Amino acid sequence: MHSFKDLTIQFGEHFSKEHFPKEPKKLYDAASHILNIGGKRIRPILSIMGNELFDDIHPDAFHVGTAVELFHNFTLVHDDIMDKAPLRRNQPTVHTLYGDTAAILAGDVMLIKVYEYLNKVQPHYKQKLITAFNKAAIEVCEGQQIDMDFEDMEPEQVKYDDYVKMIALKTSVLLAASLQMGAIIGGGSDYNQQHIYEFGKNIGIAFQIQDDYLDAFGDPEKFGKQQGGDILVNKKTFLLLKALELCNPAQHQKLKELLATSPDDKVNQVLELFHDCKVDAWAEKEKDRFQQLAFEHLESIAVLSSRKAPLVELANFLLNREH
Amino acid sequence: MHSFKDLTIQFGEHFSKEHFPKEPKKLYDAASHILNIGGKRIRPILSIMGNELFDDIHPDAFHVGTAVELFHNFTLVHDDIMDKAPLRRNQPTVHTLYGDTAAILAGDVMLIKVYEYLNKVQPHYKQKLITAFNKAAIEVCEGQQIDMDFEDMEPEQVKYDDYVKMIALKTSVLLAASLQMGAIIGGGSDYNQQHIYEFGKNIGIAFQIQDDYLDAFGDPEKFGKQQGGDILVNKKTFLLLKALELCNPAQHQKLKELLATSPDDKVNQVLELFHDCKVDAWAEKEKDRFQQLAFEHLESIAVLSSRKAPLVELANFLLNREH
Numbered sequence: 067m068h069s070f071k072d073l074t075i076q077f078g079e080h081f082s083k084e085h086f087p088k089e090p091k092k093l094y095d096a097a098s099h100i101l102n103i104g105g106k107r108i109r110p111i112l113s114i115m116g117n118e119l120f121d122d123i124h125p126d127a128f129h130v131g132t133a134v135e136l137f138h139n140f141t142l143v144h145d146d147i148m149d150k151a152p153l154r155r156n157q158p159t160v161h162t163l164y165g166d167t168a169a170i171l172a173g174d175v176m177l178i179k180v181y182e183y184l185n186k187v188q189p190h191y192k193q194k195l196i197t198a199f200n201k202a203a204i205e206v207c208e209g210q211q212i213d214m215d216f217e218d219m220e221p222e223q224v225k226y227d228d229y230v231k232m233i234a235l236k237t238s239v240l241l242a243a244s245l246q247m248g249a250i251i252g253g254g255s256d257y258n259q260q261h262i263y264e265f266g267k268n269i270g271i272a273f274q275i276q277d278d279y280l281d282a283f284g285d286p287e288k289f290g291k292q293q294g295g296d297i298l299v300n301k302k303t304f305l306l307l308k309a310l311e312l313c314n315p316a317q318h319q320k321l322k323e324l325l326a327t328s329p330d331d332k333v334n335q336v337l338e339l340f341h342d343c344k345v346d347a348w349a350e351k352e353k354d355r356f357q358q359l360a361f362e363h364l365e366s367i368a369v370l371s372s373r374k375a376p377l378v379e380l381a382n383f384l385l386n387r388e389h
Numbered sequence: 390m391h392s393f394k395d396l397t398i399q400f401g402e403h404f405s406k407e408h409f410p411k412e413p414k415k416l417y418d419a420a421s422h423i424l425n426i427g428g429k430r431i432r433p434i435l436s437i438m439g440n441e442l443f444d445d446i447h448p449d450a451f452h453v454g455t456a457v458e459l460f461h462n463f464t465l466v467h468d469d470i471m472d473k474a475p476l477r478r479n480q481p482t483v484h485t486l487y488g489d490t491a492a493i494l495a496g497d498v499m500l501i502k503v504y505e506y507l508n509k510v511q512p513h514y515k516q517k518l519i520t521a522f523n524k525a526a527i528e529v530c531e532g533q534q535i536d537m538d539f540e541d542m543e544p545e546q547v548k549y550d551d552y553v554k555m556i557a558l559k560t561s562v563l564l565a566a567s568l569q570m571g572a573i574i575g576g577g578s579d580y581n582q583q584h585i586y587e588f589g590k591n592i593g594i595a596f597q598i599q600d601d602y603l604d605a606f607g608d609p610e611k612f613g614k615q616q617g618g619d620i621l622v623n624k625k626t627f628l629l630l631k632a633l634e635l636c637n638p639a640q641h642q643k644l645k646e647l648l649a650t651s652p653d654d655k656v657n658q659v660l661e662l663f664h665d666c667k668v669d670a671w672a673e674k675e676k677d678r679f680q681q682l683a684f685e686h687l688e689s690i691a692v693l694s695s696r697k698a699p700l701v702e703l704a705n706f707l708l709n710r711e712h
Contacts, residue, residue, distance in 0.1 A: 093534040144497060148490040167471040167537050170493060171530050174467060177497065178526045181504050185519040189512050196508040203501045207494050211416040214490050 067118060067373060070380045073111045080128050081107065081135060085179065096164040096172035100139045103157045108384070109134040109244040115376050116248020116262055119369060126187040126251050130195065133183040134244045137199075140176040141206055143169055148214060191250050198250065202243035209235025216302055221325065222318075226307050230271065233304075238270025254367075261363040265377070268360035273384050275353040278303040282337060283346055294333030300325050304352070305345050313343040357385055390441060390696060393703045396434045403451050404430065404458060408502065419487040419495035423462045426480045431707070432457040432567040438699050439571020439585055442692060449510040449574050453518065456506035457567045460522075463499040464529055466492055471537060514573050521573065525566035532558025539625055544648065545641075549630050553594065556627075561593025577690075584686040588700070591683035596707050598676040601626040605660060606669055617656030623648050627675070628668050636666040680708055 068076070085101060086094040110131025117127040145151075146159040147169050153159060161169035180203075184196055212232040216224050245266040249259045278296065282305055286293040296303050313321060317339055324336055340346055360381065364374055391399070408424060409417040433454025440450040468474075469482040470492050476482060484492035503526075507519055535555040539547050568589040572582045601619065605628055609616040619626050636644060640662055647659055663669055683704065687697055 090531055090534040090538065092538065093531060144493055148493060168534065170467055170471060171534050171537075173497075174500065175527055175530045177500055178523055178530070181519060182523050185516055185523070189516065192515065193508055193512065196504060200501055200505050200508070204498055207498045207501070208413055208416060211413040211491065211494050214494075215413065215415065 067376055068114075068123070069376055070111065070383060073114050073376070074107065077107055077110045077114065077128065077131055081110070081132060085136070086175070092164055092168045093171055093175065096143075096160050096168040097176055099157075099163060100143050100154070100160050100172075103155045105135075105139070105155070107131075107135055108380075109138055109240060111380065112241060112244040112266060113248040113251075115380065116245040116254075117252040118248075119262065119367070119373050119377065120249060120252030120254045120258070124251050127248055129183045129186045130199075130244075130247045130251065133180045133199065134240065134247070136176050136183070137180045137203060137206075138240065140173045140180070141210070143173040143176070145210060148210070187251070194250050195247050198243050198246050202239045205235045205239045209233070209237070209239075212236075221300070221302055221306055222310050222322075224302055224307055226304075226311055229302065229304070229307050233274050234267060234271055237274055238267045241270040242266035258367050258369075261366045264363040265360045265367075268356045268363065269381050269384065272353045272356035272360065275304050275349055275356065276385060278305050279346070279349045279353065282340065294337065297333050297336045298328075300328075305340055305349055308348055308352075309340050309343050309345040312345055312348065313339065317343055353385070357381070390699055391437075391446070392699055393434065393706060396437050396699070397430065400430055400433045400437065400451065400454055404433070404455060408459070409498075415487055415491045416494055416498065419466075419483050419491040420499055422480075422486060423466050423477070423483050423495075426478045428458075428462070428478070430454075430458055431703075432461055432563060434703065435564060435567040435589060436571040436574075438703065439568040439577075440575040441571075442585065442690070442696050442700065443572060443575030443577040443581070447574050450571055452506045452509045453522075453567075453570045453574065456503045456522070457563065457570070459499050459506070460503045460526060460529075461563065463496045463503070464533070466496040466499070468533060471533070510574070517573050518570050521566050521569050525562045528558045528562045532556070532560070532562075535559075544623070544625055544629055545633050545645075547625055547630055549627075549634055552625065552627070552630050556597050557590060557594055560597055561590045564593040565589035581690050581692075584689045587686040588683045588690075591679045591686065592704050592707065595676045595679035595683065598627050598672055598679065599708060601628050602669070602672045602676065605663065617660065620656050620659045621651075623651075628663055628672055631671055631675075632663050632666055632668040635668055635671065636662065640666055676708070680704070 081101075084098075086097050088094065110128075113131045113134060114123055114127045117123055142154060143160045146154055147161045147166055151159050152162055159169075160172060164172070180199075181196075184192070184199060187195055209232055212228075213236055216229070216232065242263040243266075246259050246263040249262045254262065281296045281303070282294060284293070292298075295301075296306075300306075309321060310318060321336070321339055324332055324339070329335070361378075364377060367374070404424075407421075409420050411417065433451075436454045436457060437446055437450045440446055465477060466483045469477055470484045470489055474482050475485055482492075483495060487495070503522075504519075507515070507522060510518055532555055535551075536559055539552070539555065565586040566589075569582050569586040572585045577585065604619045604626070605617060607616070615621075618624075619629075623629075632644060633641065644659070644662055647655055647662070652658070684701075687700060690697070
């Protein structure tokens with residue numbers, strides 16, 4: 067079995083090659099930029115681990131890993147255009163550097179390249195792999211559309227359950243499918259594929275709840291971000307939407323006022339309100355609930371528990387961070 | 390053998406089904422809009438004809454046809470965003486109706502759907518089909534980037550040969566690959582695949598020269614567009630770029646002036662200049678040259694000439710139109 071660290075190094079070496087030709091320069095400089103500013107490469111590691119859960123690592127796991135990492139980066143490029151985001155990983159975004167046209171095209175080319183890598187895998191499971199990938203890929207686009215639709219709504223119009231569904235589509239199904247595709251390569255049964263998929267999906271939701279929690283309550287020095295960044299821009303988060311559900315009418319009124327007026331001490335006042343309506347305690351429980359669900363699915367997979375160790379390690383790395 | 394008309398009806402019926410689910414509504418309304426405003430469906434017909442050139446039509450030709458038509462429509466949606474085009478086929482463009490965000494995502498979803506259809510074909514030629522398709526798909530994006538790069542340049546900075554290469558990438562390689570993919574399904578040899586590809590590519594270039602010619606010199610009543618629409622907006626066309634090469638220094642000066650100042654009778658003056666430097670006669674010859682080249686490639690394909698009849702009919706339809 068390979069550890070998370072081992073696989074990060076192995077995949078990093080594999081992925082660090084040039085993915086694009088030199089010309090047209092603007093197009094391929096734009097596409098290369100997003101790949102060159104780093105990233106944890108979690109999704110390809112999940113594909114490789116999904117493979118190794120059932121069998122020795124096959125070179126196809128690296129092809130699939132490359133495909134899911136390219137896809138993830140394609141979504142970042144197009145999402146940043148839609149969000150008009152100036153920065154990504156502390157670097158200017160692709161559209162900021164190269165303009166919207168080259169950014170749209172760079173994303174398009176990356177999405178086509180995804181299928182170059184999926185086309186390299188062995189024929190006997192190619193159809194299954196592309197089907198699993200495409201389902202997730204379409205869901206990611208649907209999740210982004212729903213997120214954009216939510217942007218145009220008032221926070222109290224967005225139901226908590228709908229928000230969970232959106233987050234699952236936008237961020238978790240690709241983690242889930244990355245694992246499932248690895249399992250397909252490793253020869254995992256349909257039953258085991260389903261469980262590894264659900265493991266990934268629930269880990270993804272738990273991660274997002276933790277991310278929202280840390281943005282509000284995390285130690286800014288350890289987290290490396292300004293505390294309450296989401297609160298400052300009225301971002302719809304697990305915490306805000308649940309707070310609006312949990313709080314009493316007076317707190318509700320106060321919270322709406324803070325969102326509308328943004329006073330100087332908005333972050334502190336909103337955090338106090340979050341605390342008063344116990345959304346901080348709720349978030350920890352909610353994260354644990356999804357994490358628990360994830361591990362139950364991992365438990366259900368009929369392989370020796372030692373084979374599951376790297377996945378447990380990765381989940382704990384993702385879900386017990388303070389940074 | 391099936392005629393162009395037969396296949397248009399058959400494919401039209403096949404393609405007219407719902408391609409998308411209902412929700413998220415904005416995303417799928419945007420994607421459906423471009424499919425619902427019509428189009429000649431030339432590319433899928435080419436795939437089916439490419440198949441029937443070598444063998445009876447296989448259902449896979451309809452899958453591939455659906456894939457190339459979806460891809461073509463994806464490019465229209467994204468290109469219209471980049472060009473800030475308000476109208477397409479006399480209807481508002483997707484981004485005009487649904488905004489840039491939904492238009493980008495609708496294009497992305499259509500591109501993913503392309504591979505759903507390519508994933509349906511028989512395994513024994515799936516890899517070849519996806520390889521042929523992906524090569525063309527990437528070239529189309531490269532062609533669009535080069536076209537956008539040319540937009541930022543003065544007309545005399547764009548070399549005629551580079552313009553031909555750009556047009557080939559942006560518009561012709563997909564026609565070529567549509568035919569080639571049909572030939573793969575029909576069991577055509579690599580040699581025959583290459584010739585049918587070149588046939589499509591050269592027909593595409595000849596078509597574009599004709600399109601530019603008709604915009605300038607066509608009968609506006611038959612052509613259905615305002616005469617000289619390209620001239621009015623200083624569009625880089627085969628005619629303009631070649632005129633700048635063919636004309637003498639005085640004519641060159643005059644042409645540059647007309648582009649810069651856009652007087653009321655600009656169209657007439659530019660047309661007179663085009664005529665004086667014989668770019669109208671040149672365009673007819675140049676179109677014939679590419680058409681001739683295309684037919685030489687078709688000749689080289691080792692099948693009974695009766696099997697080629699529908700392709701000859703389609704080429705003549707495309708290249709002898711006055712409308």
